[in-house]
Amino acid sequence: MAGKPKRGQNKILVATGMTKRFSGLVAVDNLDFYIPEGSIASIIGPNGAGKTTFFNCITGFYQIDEGELIFDGNRIDGRSPDQITRSGIARTFQNIRLFNNMSAIENIMVGQEPHLKSTWLGSILGLPSTRREDDDTEERGRELLQFVGLEGKGDMISKNLSYGDQRRLEIGRALASKPKLILLDEPTAGMNPRETIETTDFIRRLRDELGITVVLIEHDMRVVMDISEHITVLDYGRKIAEGLPEEIQNNPDVIEAYLGRGAAASAGKSLAG
Amino acid sequence: MDLSRSQTRQTIITLGLLSGALILFTGAVGMIAAFHEREVVNDFITLGQLVLLITPLIFGYTAANRLGMAGEAPIVALGGGIIIGLLTALPTTIMLLFNSDEFRFLLDWSLRLAPFVAATAIAWRMHRQNAETLTVIGSWLLVAALLGIVTFSLALIFEVKGELRSVLVNINRDWVDVVTFDNRRELLTGILVFSLASVLAGFLGSLCCYVPRTPRRALFYGLSVTLLVGAFGETVRLVLQENLERDTLNQLFRRDTLRQNAALGLFVFSTVIGYLWAAFGDQARQGFQNLGGQQVQTTRMIGTVLFVALLLVLPWLIGRTLSDVAVTIGLFVLMGLGLNIAIGLAGLLDLGYVTNYAVGAYILAVMTSIGPLGLMKGVFSFWMVIPIALLAAMFAGFIFAVPVLRMRGDYLAIATLGFGEIIGKLAISDWLKPLIGGAQGVQAIPKPIFLATELKNPEQLYYIVLVACLITLFVSIRLNNSRTGRQWMAIREDEDVATAMGIDTARAKLLAFTLSAATGGVAGAIFAAKVGSVFPNSFTVFISINVLSLIIVGGIASNPGIVVGAVVLIGLPELLREFSDFRFLLYGALLIMMMINRPQGLIPTKIVTHEIRAGVKAKAAAGD
Numbered sequence: 001m002a003g004k005p006k007r008g009q010n011k012i013l014v015a016t017g018m019t020k021r022f023s024g025l026v027a028v029d030n031l032d033f034y035i036p037e038g039s040i041a042s043i044i045g046p047n048g049a050g051k052t053t054f055f056n057c058i059t060g061f062y063q064i065d066e067g068e069l070i071f072d073g074n075r076i077d078g079r080s081p082d083q084i085t086r087s088g089i090a091r092t093f094q095n096i097r098l099f100n101n102m103s104a105i106e107n108i109m110v111g112q113e114p115h116l117k118s119t120w121l122g123s124i125l126g127l128p129s130t131r132r133e134d135d136d137t138e139e140r141g142r143e144l145l146q147f148v149g150l151e152g153k154g155d156m157i158s159k160n161l162s163y164g165d166q167r168r169l170e171i172g173r174a175l176a177s178k179p180k181l182i183l184l185d186e187p188t189a190g191m192n193p194r195e196t197i198e199t200t201d202f203i204r205r206l207r208d209e210l211g212i213t214v215v216l217i218e219h220d221m222r223v224v225m226d227i228s229e230h231i232t233v234l235d236y237g238r239k240i241a242e243g244l245p246e247e248i249q250n251n252p253d254v255i256e257a258y259l260g261r262g263a264a265a266s267a268g269k270s271l272a273g
Numbered sequence: 274m275d276l277s278r279s280q281t282r283q284t285i286i287t288l289g290l291l292s293g294a295l296i297l298f299t300g301a302v303g304m305i306a307a308f309h310e311r312e313v314v315n316d317f318i319t320l321g322q323l324v325l326l327i328t329p330l331i332f333g334y335t336a337a338n339r340l341g342m343a344g345e346a347p348i349v350a351l352g353g354g355i356i357i358g359l360l361t362a363l364p365t366t367i368m369l370l371f372n373s374d375e376f377r378f379l380l381d382w383s384l385r386l387a388p389f390v391a392a393t394a395i396a397w398r399m400h401r402q403n404a405e406t407l408t409v410i411g412s413w414l415l416v417a418a419l420l421g422i423v424t425f426s427l428a429l430i431f432e433v434k435g436e437l438r439s440v441l442v443n444i445n446r447d448w449v450d451v452v453t454f455d456n457r458r459e460l461l462t463g464i465l466v467f468s469l470a471s472v473l474a475g476f477l478g479s480l481c482c483y484v485p486r487t488p489r490r491a492l493f494y495g496l497s498v499t500l501l502v503g504a505f506g507e508t509v510r511l512v513l514q515e516n517l518e519r520d521t522l523n524q525l526f527r528r529d530t531l532r533q534n535a536a537l538g539l540f541v542f543s544t545v546i547g548y549l550w551a552a553f554g555d556q557a558r559q560g561f562q563n564l565g566g567q568q569v570q571t572t573r574m575i576g577t578v579l580f581v582a583l584l585l586v587l588p589w590l591i592g593r594t595l596s597d598v599a600v601t602i603g604l605f606v607l608m609g610l611g612l613n614i615a616i617g618l619a620g621l622l623d624l625g626y627v628t629n630y631a632v633g634a635y636i637l638a639v640m641t642s643i644g645p646l647g648l649m650k651g652v653f654s655f656w657m658v659i660p661i662a663l664l665a666a667m668f669a670g671f672i673f674a675v676p677v678l679r680m681r682g683d684y685l686a687i688a689t690l691g692f693g694e695i696i697g698k699l700a701i702s703d704w705l706k707p708l709i710g711g712a713q714g715v716q717a718i719p720k721p722i723f724l725a726t727e728l729k730n731p732e733q734l735y736y737i738v739l740v741a742c743l744i745t746l747f748v749s750i751r752l753n754n755s756r757t758g759r760q761w762m763a764i765r766e767d768e769d770v771a772t773a774m775g776i777d778t779a780r781a782k783l784l785a786f787t788l789s790a791a792t793g794g795v796a797g798a799i800f801a802a803k804v805g806s807v808f809p810n811s812f813t814v815f816i817s818i819n820v821l822s823l824i825i826v827g828g829i830a831s832n833p834g835i836v837v838g839a840v841v842l843i844g845l846p847e848l849l850r851e852f853s854d855f856r857f858l859l860y861g862a863l864l865i866m867m868m869i870n871r872p873q874g875l876i877p878t879k880i881v882t883h884e885i886r887a888g889v890k891a892k893a894a895a896g897d
Contacts, residue, residue, distance in 0.1 A: 116756050173774070
């Protein structure tokens with residue numbers, strides 16, 4: 001995979017005028033944004049700001065009502081989730097959504113779907129090519145398990161894994177599709193400080209070692225300010241600020257969105273954690 | 274201490290009354306009298322009597338077990354067993370007294386007194402809870418009046434009808450004979466015998482808790498084997514008939530029931546075997562697990578080969594009647610394996626599986642029949658139509674799947690249920706009558722011919738079903754461990770996430786429905802050839818329900834479970850034809866008991882086993 005990530009040169013994901021409405025409620029409102037290729041970008045904002053809706057729009061779970069989405073030079077709005085995954089975007093979920101009754105390795109093997117070619121007929125007949133593909137899938141699955149720190153736990157049923165392991169497995173499953181862009185929805189939610197630091201380092205490795213562009217939704221400001229190179233702030237479905245962590249920390253609009261009018265001047269520092 | 278005492282009392286009374294209610298209920302619906310017709314051991318015990326004794330035994334054991342766990346002394350637990358025996362006899366005894374001529378007045382008096390007693394009990398309770406005097410008196414009057422109306426009407430009914438048994442049809446002489454152990458004339462003696470037997474059974478049940486584990490299991494095995502062989506004496510005799518001399522057989526059986534000596538011998542033999550198994554079985558299993566991977570595989574291979582060999586010679590061992598049952602079981606195994614693809618693997622609750630069965634049957638009927646409805650008389654043989662039936666069923670499965678692709682769970686179940694009904698109505702409709710004969714169906718379907726032999730006996734048809742089952746099993750195992758199988762499981766677990774993984778869920782679901790339908794078509798075609806004619810009323814929703822139930826009872830997504838489920842739900846009722854009145858009652862009771870006590874099924878899949886093992890591991894880790 002890519003050696004040195006080229007930072008900030010290309011925009012891997014660009015949205016113009018993206019709007020999503022739910023019967024009158026505008027969840028994402030005329031949003032223009034971009035994600036620099038090879039960066040670690042964060043989406044932040046108060047509860048109900050439309051962050052997860054934003055992820056769901058990008059991954060095709062929701063169809064956007066207006067605007068366009070361009071990923072890696074191609075329009076992806078209007079495509080179904082499986083097509084979008086095949087074009088190179090993977091995601092995790094805010095509340096972990098593994099295939100609970102399948103083993104860890106099976107979860108990762110399902111994650112490799114976009115690159116599998118074998119058919120049911122081939123499986124029934126036991127064709128050599130199918131067998132080879134199955135073996136390769138499993139082998140690559142074991143490698144990925146090792147990468148996410150779950151070596152030796154491949155045969156465990158995923159619902160029996162610990163919470164942290166489940167989070168890691170979900171990221172491993174997302175990585176299995178060899179994405180160019182990975183969307184992580186609150187990857188450190190519910191973790192203790194040590195686990196949070198481990199996860200932060202792990203997210204860095206995704207970018208540095210695998211060359212994947214990372215976008216995360218995150219509430220823990222220390223994490224955000226620590227690893228982000230690009231931050232987009234949403235409030236009521238609108239973008240209220242965008243830029244480098246230092247710029248965001250001192251942006252009065254952001255402080256107001258988080259802490260309310262008037263508190264901006266006195267509590268500015270608290271955002272920086 | 275006080276609390277635990279009242280809990281002890283509650284446990285004993287609840288279980289005892291439950292046991293008594295069960296005995297009375299089975300008697301009132303006529304089961305006990307019907308079961309009495311079948312002797313388990315010649316001139317010793319019948320199936321009906323067995324029910325009377327086994328029930329307090331089981332409840333006594335359960336109670337003693339619970340009390341022992343709650344830390345009660347053995348004496349309390351054993352006393353509990355005795356009380357449970359008494360309580361078991363109580364409701365039936367009351368019914369016996371009410372039913373007799375001498376003690377009929379008891380019924381009259383209790384009907385007269387019941388309102389006052391009940392009202393006084395309630396009023397006393399209210400008084401104890403410091404209710405106002407006026408309220409207590411008012412409640413007493415109200416309850417007494419309301420209950421009085423009920424009991425008065427009941428008394429009137431009994432007066433008009435003259436006897437209890439004209440209302441409760443099965444509370445009759447046959448029933449009295451069974452529960453009094455043939456002491457109808459001496460009612461009080463009968464009641465005494467019945468109560469003593471019941472108490473003894475309850476006591477023995479509770480005593481079982483204090484027998485060490487190994488002999489207890491040995492006794493359990495010995496008793497179950499003997500009683501099962503006895504209860505299915507007719508079947509066992511049929512099997513032995515194929516392999517034993519007539520004289521030997523007559524020494525073991527008197528007509529269809531086990532002789533006492535034979536029963537005793539069988540009991541001793543199976544107890545000894547059971548003892549050895551209980552004592553050394555765990556060691557053997559441990560040893561097997563410690564074997565190397567290569568050896569395990571060799572052992573597995575030998576096991577599989579032996580099993581298949583047994584299946585191959587089965588018809589020669591069990592004779593014609595049972596082969597017929599085996600064919601029916603096989604057809605349902607075939608359908609179970611097919612439906613399992615949709616339900617077990619892909620999680621698509623399909624309640625219209627009968628559709629595929631009907632399509633297969635009618636395709637074979639129309640294409641091979643030499644009757645007036647046959648389309649190409651004599652052109653197509655059974656063997657040529659089987660693939661056509663398979664493809665037709667797959668096509669039907671595909672067509673029916675298209676409109677329901679977007680539905681999930683309950684909605685899918687209801688929609689597919691509708692499809693099953695549509696097929697039934699189409700089969701009987703005037704519209705299709707010229708083609709498939711409406712209510713008259715299609716007749717004169719020739720038997721399959723193999724190497725110039727007409728396969729007309731169940732022993733011969735068995736092999737067709739066996740081959741079909743083995744092929745399906747093979748395909749099912751292959752699919753289970755394939756990319757396609759993983760796609761299906763992912764959809765079962767979380768359809769949205771499956772889509773997000775890049776799975777084309779619509780396509781995968783269509784495939785699941787289509788492949789699942791295939792075996793239904795084959796089963797239908799074999800069924801049509803076996804029966805020789807096809808009627809619309811063979812294709813009811815009960816086929817779908819049966820197939821679904823056998824999957825659930827056996828263990829969802831578990832192939833061995835499907836075979837066991839089919840034997841239990843399809844095979845046993847065939848063997849217990851004489852009790853067919855109670856078939857659905859027992860069927861329903863079995864399903865409810867299964868869902869409460871063993872929801873994972875009789876032979877669960879490795880997922881559940883995995884889970885148990887992981888749980889044990891976690892416990893061990895916590896212990897360290």
